[in-house]
Structure formats: C-alpha cells, structure tokens
Amino acid sequence: MELQAHGVRKYPPTSALLASSAGLGWSTLSVELRAHGVCEVPAIVPRDVEICLVVAGNKGGLVRRTGARFCQEAAPKAGAIWLSPAGIGKEIVITAPIPQTLHLYLPASLFRRLADDFNLPAAPAYSIRYVAGLRDEVINQVGLSIISAMTNETAAGRMFVETASATLAARLLQTYCDSGRPKSYEPAAQRLDQVRLRRVLDYISMNLDKEITLTQLAAVAGLSVFHFARTFTRAMGISPHRYVSRMRLENAMTEIAAGKLSLAEVAFKAGFSSQASFTRAFYRVNGLTPGEYRTLRR
16 A cells, blocks of 8 residues: 555545645645544555544544554544654554544654754654554644644644644654653564674675665564664664665675676666766775776786
C-alpha cells in the first residue's frame, strides 16, 4: 500500500473521508478527518510523523498496531492519541467502528528545521516514540482547532495552521522523544549487540551494488532509525552512511586493480550516480583518481 501526497496513508473502503486539508495550500501539515469501520490496514513505511486523535470514539473497540517488533492495543476513546515516527512501518487492525478520527501528518522537514534552530539530535522525526491510547490535552486542543480551520477556510486559519504545526512538532519533541523515553515504551532492546551488528554488516556486504538506506539497516538490526544510527556509530566509530561509502570504495579498489571493468562500470557497481561523483569520492579517500590508481596497479 502506497502513500499519497504529503505522506497521507491510503485506507480501505470501510474508512470514509469526512474532511481533508488537500487543496487548502497548507505546506507544513496534511490533515484528514475520517470515520473508520472495521478494517485491517497493511504496513507501509511512512515519510511523515503521524498523530491520530480520536474525536468521537468507541469505548467497546480496539485499535491494534504491530511493527518494528512491538504490538500495542488501546481502546479508541474520545481524546486518545496515537503517535507514529517516520520511517518504520506498522500494520493496523480496527475491531469496531470509530466515528471520527483526526489524522495529522507532520513532514520530516519540519522536524529538521527545529533540530537546526535548537541544536537537537539528528533525525528527530525518527525519534518520536510509539504512543497508543494516551491523552494529551495540548495535542487535543490544537487538533480540534485545526478541524475548525480545515472546515472554515480563511487566511487567518491558514496562518494558524502554520503556527499549530510547529507547536505540535515541538510538543512531540518535548514530551515524546526517544532521548527521554521511559523503558515501558521501548519496542525492542536498544543495544547493537554483536549478533545484530554482524547481521547489518553482512547485509551491507551483500547489497553494495544496490541502494542502502538507513531505514533498511535499522530494520535489519531490529532497532528504531534513531537508535540504530547512534549505536552503529558508537560500535564502528563511523556513521552507517560513511561505512557503506567506505566499503563501496574498497570494493571499487579491488575491481580497479583486477582491470576487468571500465571505470564507469566500477562506478556504477559501487552505487555512484555518475563517474564524476565516484572520482571525487575516490580521490577524497585515497589522494588519487581511479585512473591514477589503476595505472599504479598495473
């Protein structure tokens, strides 16, 4: 199942769209108000941080979420919230109708701006913890105000939404960020032990000719993106991105020395978008261009 524009999830026909921010010109927030029937929603990998706020609930039902080695169940009571970080997929099961749920999608770029402005840890959109069925009066009040702005479009309403999106992001970072996560919220052990590390290193070694993302590596390790990046760097003394680049360059040096492939083929096999970018990266590490290195190895 794909994401729509701005990271909004596609739901099955049993979920009715009551209102949407689509077409309102909101740049920092996407919003849907939905009535959910009984349904199962397959896992996707979200680009945005999602807040689900139950506006009109059903105490007799359950919402079950599974993914990234966690399973959460909570009753969809009015005022309850669910939080989901960017970058990790989850399956959702709704066991009874929920009359109104507000879905708020905050883009990762909004969190990056806050991280730059306030010197926050890297990848803050990926560090929001999974929360299920809790109440947060700040988020509740902002969410209800956003519904009003969405259903009564005005210039002042658009201005309010720009401010509200920053308020929501700040609230999540202040209250629901990994850096202050209570142990009861941990979806998995947050230590990159030797078994996990070897699994990640083997995955990198077998996929050097393909695109390798931080999200994929975190999934192989069974950790959140935020914790994986931090623990990998601590274990290896180098970031995941730089490690992958280093391994690709080492493989490229072997290929160049073998002399069976052209430099353009070596660059492509090493995962570089162009021979020029490959040459720059190679020179930065070795102080020689690939051509000069090949000449020396002959």
